[in-house]
Amino acid sequence: MALKNVINAAGRSVPPEINGQSVVPYKGVGKHKPEGSKYSPPIPTCSDYPDDGNKVVSSLEEALHKCGLRDGMTISTHHHLRDGDLVSNKVFELASSLGVKDLVWFPSASFPCNDSVIQYLEDGTINRIEGSMNGPLGRYVSEGKMKGTAVLRSHGGRVQSIQDGEVKIDIAVLAAPTADSFGNAKGTGGASACGVLGYAKADYLYATKVIVVTDNLVDLPCFPMEIEGNYVDYVVVVDKIGIPEKIVSGTTQITKSPDRLLIAELTASFLEISGILKDRVTMQAGAGGTSLAIAVFVHEILKNKGWKLKFGFGGSTKYMVKMLEEGQMNFILDAQVFDLDSVKSIENNPNHIPYSVFNAYNYHSKGNLTSMMDIMILGATEVDLNFNGNVVTHSDGYLLHGIGGWQNCLHARNVILSIPLFRDRIPVIVDEVTTLCGPGELIDVVITERGIAINPLRQDLIESVKGSGLPLKTIRELKDEAEKICGIPQKPQFEEEIVAAIKWVDGTVIDVVRKIKTR
Amino acid sequence: MIKTIAIAGNSGTKVRSDCEIVLELKTEGGINIDLTSKVKVLYGESIKNLVVEVLDFFGAKHANIKINDSGALPFVIAARMEAAVKQLINSNLEYLPGFLKENSYTTTRDRFRFSRLYLPGNTPGLMINAGLHSADGIILDLEDSVAPEKKDEARILVRNALRQINFCGAERMVRINQGERGLEDLHFVIPHNVNLVLIPKCESADYIKQVEVVIAAIKMKLNLKNKVFLMPIIESALGIENSFEIARGSENVVAIAIGLEDYTADLGVPRTIEGKESFYARTRLVVAAKAAGIQPIDSVFSDVADMEALKQNVLVSKSLGFEGMGCIHPRQVSVIKLGFAPDKTDIEKARKIVLAFETAKLKGLGVVALGSKMIDPPVVARAQKIIDLAIRLNLISSAWMHEVTPIELKTLK
Numbered sequence: 021m022a023l024k025n026v027i028n029a030a031g032r033s034v035p036p037e038i039n040g041q042s043v044v045p046y047k048g049v050g051k052h053k054p055e056g057s058k059y060s061p062p063i064p065t066c067s068d069y070p071d072d073g074n075k076v077v078s079s080l081e082e083a084l085h086k087c088g089l090r091d092g093m094t095i096s097t098h099h100h101l102r103d104g105d106l107v108s109n110k111v112f113e114l115a116s117s118l119g120v121k122d123l124v125w126f127p128s129a130s131f132p133c134n135d136s137v138i139q140y141l142e143d144g145t146i147n148r149i150e151g152s153m154n155g156p157l158g159r160y161v162s163e164g165k166m167k168g169t170a171v172l173r174s175h176g177g178r179v180q181s182i183q184d185g186e187v188k189i190d191i192a193v194l195a196a197p198t199a200d201s202f203g204n205a206k207g208t209g210g211a212s213a214c215g216v217l218g219y220a221k222a223d224y225l226y227a228t229k230v231i232v233v234t235d236n237l238v239d240l241p242c243f244p245m246e247i248e249g250n251y252v253d254y255v256v257v258v259d260k261i262g263i264p265e266k267i268v269s270g271t272t273q274i275t276k277s278p279d280r281l282l283i284a285e286l287t288a289s290f291l292e293i294s295g296i297l298k299d300r301v302t303m304q305a306g307a308g309g310t311s312l313a314i315a316v317f318v319h320e321i322l323k324n325k326g327w328k329l330k331f332g333f334g335g336s337t338k339y340m341v342k343m344l345e346e347g348q349m350n351f352i353l354d355a356q357v358f359d360l361d362s363v364k365s366i367e368n369n370p371n372h373i374p375y376s377v378f379n380a381y382n383y384h385s386k387g388n389l390t391s392m393m394d395i396m397i398l399g400a401t402e403v404d405l406n407f408n409g410n411v412v413t414h415s416d417g418y419l420l421h422g423i424g425g426w427q428n429c430l431h432a433r434n435v436i437l438s439i440p441l442f443r444d445r446i447p448v449i450v451d452e453v454t455t456l457c458g459p460g461e462l463i464d465v466v467i468t469e470r471g472i473a474i475n476p477l478r479q480d481l482i483e484s485v486k487g488s489g490l491p492l493k494t495i496r497e498l499k500d501e502a503e504k505i506c507g508i509p510q511k512p513q514f515e516e517e518i519v520a521a522i523k524w525v526d527g528t529v530i531d532v533v534r535k536i537k538t539r
Numbered sequence: 540m541i542k543t544i545a546i547a548g549n550s551g552t553k554v555r556s557d558c559e560i561v562l563e564l565k566t567e568g569g570i571n572i573d574l575t576s577k578v579k580v581l582y583g584e585s586i587k588n589l590v591v592e593v594l595d596f597f598g599a600k601h602a603n604i605k606i607n608d609s610g611a612l613p614f615v616i617a618a619r620m621e622a623a624v625k626q627l628i629n630s631n632l633e634y635l636p637g638f639l640k641e642n643s644y645t646t647t648r649d650r651f652r653f654s655r656l657y658l659p660g661n662t663p664g665l666m667i668n669a670g671l672h673s674a675d676g677i678i679l680d681l682e683d684s685v686a687p688e689k690k691d692e693a694r695i696l697v698r699n700a701l702r703q704i705n706f707c708g709a710e711r712m713v714r715i716n717q718g719e720r721g722l723e724d725l726h727f728v729i730p731h732n733v734n735l736v737l738i739p740k741c742e743s744a745d746y747i748k749q750v751e752v753v754i755a756a757i758k759m760k761l762n763l764k765n766k767v768f769l770m771p772i773i774e775s776a777l778g779i780e781n782s783f784e785i786a787r788g789s790e791n792v793v794a795i796a797i798g799l800e801d802y803t804a805d806l807g808v809p810r811t812i813e814g815k816e817s818f819y820a821r822t823r824l825v826v827a828a829k830a831a832g833i834q835p836i837d838s839v840f841s842d843v844a845d846m847e848a849l850k851q852n853v854l855v856s857k858s859l860g861f862e863g864m865g866c867i868h869p870r871q872v873s874v875i876k877l878g879f880a881p882d883k884t885d886i887e888k889a890r891k892i893v894l895a896f897e898t899a900k901l902k903g904l905g906v907v908a909l910g911s912k913m914i915d916p917p918v919v920a921r922a923q924k925i926i927d928l929a930i931r932l933n934l935i936s937s938a939w940m941h942e943v944t945p946i947e948l949k950t951l952k
Contacts, residue, residue, distance in 0.1 A: 278869035279668045416580035444555050444610030445578050469671055505667070507613060509581035 030408075030456055034529040038169050038521045039148065041186075046530040049459060054527075058384065059185030061228050069253075073202040073240065076255045080107075080233060081114050083254040084191065087229035091121045092147075093190035096223045099129035100195070100207060100214040100356060104266030107195040107233050107258075109133070112140040120145060124168070126187060127151040128178060128219040129422050133266070141166055150187065151178075152422020153412075153520065161519050162418045164535035170419075170520035172412055174427035175219070175355070176381025176388070177523050182222045183384045186527055192227035194220045194247060195261040199234035203252025204245035207357075207374075208367050210236025212262040215336070215357030215366050217246040218376025224251045235261045246374065272337045272359045274316060275309030279440060279469045284310050286490070287438045287467045288317030291395060294484040296434050299327040301394035304429065307335045307358040310438055314397055315339040322348040333380065333393060336362035336372070344371060353389070355380060355425070381428035383526045388431060396432035399439055402453045405495055407460030407475045409437065410453040412522060415446055417454055417512030417536050419520060427525050430462035434481075441468040441498060445506045449499040454512065456531040457522055466495060473498050513537035545626035547692045548619035549661070550607040556664035558608040558616055562623040565601040570594060576608035589613055593620040596634050614703035615663045615696065622692035638702045638731065645765050646710045646734040648793050651675050651931070652770075652834055652863040653879040654872045655712060659684035661693040666700050670707035672869035675876070677709040681724050682716050682739050690716070694727040701731040710734045712770070715750075722753050729757045733767055735793070740801065741771035742778045747788030768793040770836065774801035779820045786831035796836035796865065797824050812848070814855075825860040839865035846874055853878030886929045889922035894943060896922075 025033045028045035037043060044052060069075065077083050095115075097108040108127060115123060121144050125137065128151065135156045140146045148168025153161050161170050173181060181187040196205035197212045207217040212235055224230050224247050232247060233256045240249075275281060291297035297318065305311040305318075316339055322328065323346070331351040332340050338361035343349040345365075353375035357363055365372045380389035390396070401421065402410040411426045413419055429435070439448050449466070464481060466473045471493035474482050485492065493501075514534035524530040543564055550559035558576075572587050579586075586608065594602055611619070614636045621634045655676030658665050662684075669677050679700060685693040697713060713728045714737035715721040721738070728736075738750055747769060754767050769792045771785050778785065779802070786795050799817050803810040810816070821837070828835035837856040840849045849871055856864055857879055864875050881889070891909060896919045899907045907914040929935045936942065 278672060281870060282668075282671060416578070445582065445612060446610065447581070469668060505612065507582060507585055509578075510584060512580045 028529065030459060030530055032456055032531045034521070034532055035518060038171065038518075038529070043521070044528045046524050046528040049461065050526075052524075052526040052528050054184050058183045059188065059226065061226050073249070075203055075249075075252060076201045076237070076257060080110060080193075080231070080256045080258065081118075083231045083256050084111070084114060084118075084193075086254060087191045087231065089115065089118070089120055089191065092123070093120075094124040094126050094188060096126040096189045096192045096227060097128070098194060098217065098220040098223065099127060099131065100217055100219060101212065101262040101267050102214070103131040103133045104212070104263035105131065105133055105195065105261075106263065107193060107261050109136050111193050112137055112145055116140050116143055116145040122147040122167075125149045125151065126178075126189060128175065128223075129424065130154055130157060152424070153419045154421055158419030158421070162413075162533065162536045163538065164515070164517055164519055166519065169518055170533075171523060172423055172520055173523045174381065174423045174525055175377040175425045176383060176428035177423070177525050177527065179222045179378050179381065180383040180525065180527050181523070182226045183382070184527060189223060189227035191229045191231065192220070192223035193231045193233060194224060196232050196234045196247060197261070198236045198238055198242055199232050199247075199255060200238055200240040200242040200249065201255055202240050203230070203232045203247065203249035203255050204240065204242040205232050205234065205247040205249075205252075206242055206244060207246060208363070209238070210234070211264055212236070212260070212267060213264075213363055214262070214267050215363045216354055216374040216376070218355050218374060218378065220247060221376050221378040224248070229253045231256060233258060233261055235259060268357060268359050268363055272307050272312055272339075273309060274312045274339075277309070280310045281313055282469045283438050283440065283467060284313035284317055286469070286472065287314050287397065287436060288321060290436070290465065290467060290472055290485065290490060291318065292321050293488045293490060294481055296395055296481075297321060297327075299325070300330050302330050302332070302392065303395040303397075304333040304390075304393050304432070305397040306399070307337050308399060310399070311397055312337060312339050314438060315343070319343050319346075319348055333375070333389060334358075334362070336365070338362060341365045341369075341372070344369065353380075377425065377428070381425055381525075388428070390428050391431040391433075393429075393432035394434060396429050396435045398426055398429055398435065398437050400426075400437050400448070402448055402450050403437060403439070403463070403466050403495070404450050404453045404460070405499065407463040407466070407495065408453045408456055409458040409460070409463055410455045411457050412520075413455040413533060415450060415454055415509060415512070417514060419533055423457060423522070427458055430458045434465070435463050436465045436467060437463060438467045441470045441502045442506050447499075447502050447506055447509055449495060449502055451499070455522060455533055459530075466498070468498060470501055471498055542627055545623040547622035547626070548611075548615075550609065554609050554664070556610050556612065556615065556667060557662070558606055558611040558619055560616075560619045560623045561605040562620075562627065563603040564599055564627050565603060568601050568603075570599075570601065571603045573603070573605045574608065575606065576610075578608065578610050585613070586616060589616055590620055593617055593624065593634050597621075597624045597628055597630055597632060599624065599628070611663065612667065612703070614699040618696040618699045619692065622695050625691070625695075633698070636699055636703050639705055641705045642702070642711070643732055644708065646768070648768065650710065652710070652794055652836060654863065654866050654875040655710070655836075656866045656869060656872060657684065657714075657839070660697045661685045661689045663696060663700070666704055669869070670705055670709055672872050673707075673876070674709050674866060674869070674872045675863070676712045676735065677706045678712040678714050678737060678865075679728075680714045682714050690720070694724060698727045698731055701728060701733065712737055714739055714772075722749060725750070725753045726757060729754055729767060730761050730763065732765055734765075735768040735770055737796070738769060738771045739798070740774045740778070741785055742773075742775055743781055744784040744788035747771060747785060747792065751789050751791065767791065770794045770796055772796045772798045773820075773824060774798035775805045776802070778802075779823055782824050782827035783830060786827045786833055792831075792833060794834035794836050794863070795824060795828050797821060797838050799838035800841075821859055821861070829860065834862045835860060837861040837864040839867050840871065841867065843868040843871065846870070849874050850878055880932050880934065881925045881929055885925055886934060889925035889929075890935070890939070892919060892922035893926055894940070894948070897940065898948070
């Protein structure tokens with residue numbers, strides 16, 4: 021019999037167990053402190069590995085076979101090859117042909133290219149995905165078609181779940197643009213260069229078995245090694261691990277939408293007028309069209325004022341590289357890389373430094389980079405009157421996006437959501453978020469094309485922009501304005517059945533997503 | 540044969556905030572709605588209710604309706620429904636959405652018309668947020684940006700937009716079509732508080748008078764008191780030759796604009812960036828406008844990606860005497876506004892001249908000098924114009940003369 025749901029500290033009704041594993045309901049920001057020791061993978065013995073260090077096996081199938089692939093295992097992959105990834109799907113294609121069932125796929129993120137795993141969810145090869153659910157995958161899950169319950173975690177939460185033993189990776193299959201026969205690997209070089217491999221760090225350190233898959237085998241040592249061969253069981257050489265033009269976009273594109281540009285301009289003005297942006301602060305903005313435009317406007321301000329950012333945290337883009345090269349930023353720290361200019365910069369510019377989420381976002385680290393950031397620009401699918409944020413579902417109730425680093429980034433000093441007030445009649449500011457991903461106490465400012473709302477918890481910010489001429493409104497005024505234009509929306513209808521759990525950065529359950537009621 | 544199926548609106552992968560409606564009127568079977576919409580979960584019921592309400596308004600009891608919606612707002616759906624119904628039923632009824640009280644403002648003859656943003660009259664996605672970009676005027680265009688087969692539905696959409704979209708204080712303008720159709724357009728827009736009508740390809744004062752007669756008749760019939768200003772657009776050699784008469788065509792003409800794409804086509808020469816071929820026309824139009832005491836407005840700049848070229852273009856335009864320019868993209872607005880406004884050096888120079896003049900007047904001196912230079916009266920008059928402009932644009936305080944320091948006064952000597 022199913023156990024009774026409990027109400028967590030955010031007021032959301034969540035189950036005490038998910039996929040047969042007991043879970044902890046969300047307790048509040050920084051409240052959950054697990055005790056004991058970190059999880060450890062089994063102890064290996066070096067004499068079990070070839071003396072000549074050559075771990076190359078003939079195929080991925082052989083490697084999976086040697087790793088003891090069987091029903092119910094957890095398979096992890098990383099997403100540095102982005103929409104050009106050819107490795108993840110291959111793993112499940114092989115597993116399916118071998119008749120393996122009920123696997124758990126534990127990717128660091130999924131992309132449209134991964135939509136084809138739906139067939140392996142259908143044929144029973146995969147029981148569930150613990151990672152991000154985008155587009156068609158999100159729809160599949162929302163309609164209750166996945167056998168197990170999806171678990172969505174932030175990038176940092178993924179590392180946390182590995183370190184505290186919530187997720188035990190049986191086999192990590194790690195695509196590497198360059199590797200040697202011992203398993204040392206890096207993200208640069210070769211035809212499929214993706215810049216860095218930071219998202220794979222927890223996987224190779226904590227998985228029971230590690231397979232490195234490369235299309236660019238070099239003589240030992242592959243240096244500088246981002247994956248250390250001492251943790252690797254097998255190396256597989258294939259023709260292609262990815263489709264280069266889909267791994268990084270040639271150029272990341274600034275938005276052309278006049279409304280988004282207006283949001284970007286307002287955001288930059290707000291940063292300047294409020295005094296948040298000044299000499300020697302730190303900043304992070306994403307790679308979406310609006311974020312890129314914000315970076316460009318901020319760059320202009322820095323140039324005019326003669327200010328410098330101490331560092332920027334990326335997702336690196338060419339606009340950050342430009343700040344670095346023109347002297348308005350001292351360093352770029354990179355968790356991932358979005359375009360070719362950044363890949364080149366990483367290879368050539370010593371002030372462009374790989375910095376993985378393992379260190380930057382992880383709840384079980386001794387401190388996080390995100391809480392040191394001064395300016396954090398983020399998006400959201402919904403924000404509610406209490407400034408709570410949603411990034412995984414839209415107001416229609418369907419899963420649409422992963423959490424990414426969003427939850428982790430909320431710990432910065434000034435968190436700004438730069439978002440449109442509505443998207444083609446879809447409301448963004450709502451009474452209550454459809455799915456709670458981040459508590460409002462961590463969200464400071466919402467900037468839309470029709471006005472700026474500052475969280476009443478931030479009286480200092482409210483004071484700093486008083487009388488500035490910026491279009492300041494309350495969050496309720498913004499909501500009312502949107503509803504006046506779009507009309508008051510109906511609420512989506514849900515079944516009782518839970519299709520996905522949303523984890524907070526500490527591994528507790530902050531909310532769940534229920535099955536969409538279809539008529 | 541009587542038409543029984545009508546299609547109105549737009550759909551497609553790039554279409555946003557619009558809908559396409561396929562309407563089939565029947566004699567039995569009630570009303571059947573087949574709705575495809577990205578916002579079905581959120582607004583499905585309200586869309587269906589609206590459709591039924593519009594059909595009921597026009598007395599249609601039996602119909603099959605197929606809607607392909609990309610997030611259209613209610614006033615858009617209503618406009619598309621009305622347009623579809625009117626293809627099948629002859630009706631003078633109008634299904635009018637509520638008129639926003641924020642939209643009932645009037646404008647004045649001499650307000651700034653530096654920037655006015657063109658919006659294609661049948662593309663609702665571009666209209667909704669247009670008022671946020673701080674253009675002096677918003678033009679809902681029924682003419683060149685609307686495909687011939689979409690002209691009828693655009694009228695209804697523009698009418699509803701005038702009632703339902705808050706343009707945030709921008710002057711509410713409509714560009715009508717040419718000739719008879721243009722006069723018909725007026726019936727759809729004038730009752731909904733249009734501040735200014737743009738008259739395209741204007742070649743004679745006579746047409747201005749025809750427009751005036753129609754507007755006056757509509758206003759009288761509906762007892763409307765609001766001013767409707769006119770801005771003829773000159774786009775041909777004949778129009779240029781008649782520009783002074785056009786400028787004086789009615790007391791409601793507050794500006795004349797030039798349209799260079801059509802003008803250069805009329806001359807049979809290519810339009811160039813430096814614009815030598817249109818130099819005569821532009822200066823002629825400026826002179827005609829100034830002689831008639833109205834604002835001369837320059838042609839649009841079509842390269843929306845090149846802001847630097849736009850800026851240069853604005854500076855040339857300003858130096859010829861133009862007082863505004865059309866915008867075809869919201870990002871052009873601020874460049875144009877900044878360009879036509881006096882810059883710091885202009886204001887500083889004008890301040891000094893006006894101060895010197897006032898000081899001389901106080902001392903009873905007949906001759907005004909600044910440093911060792913004599914200043915002629917027209918120079919003073921021009922400086923005063925710049926100061927007035929700067930005050931109206933909030934670039935300097937209206938009490939600036941009282942804020943002059945004794946030290947500065949000394950330097951004038």
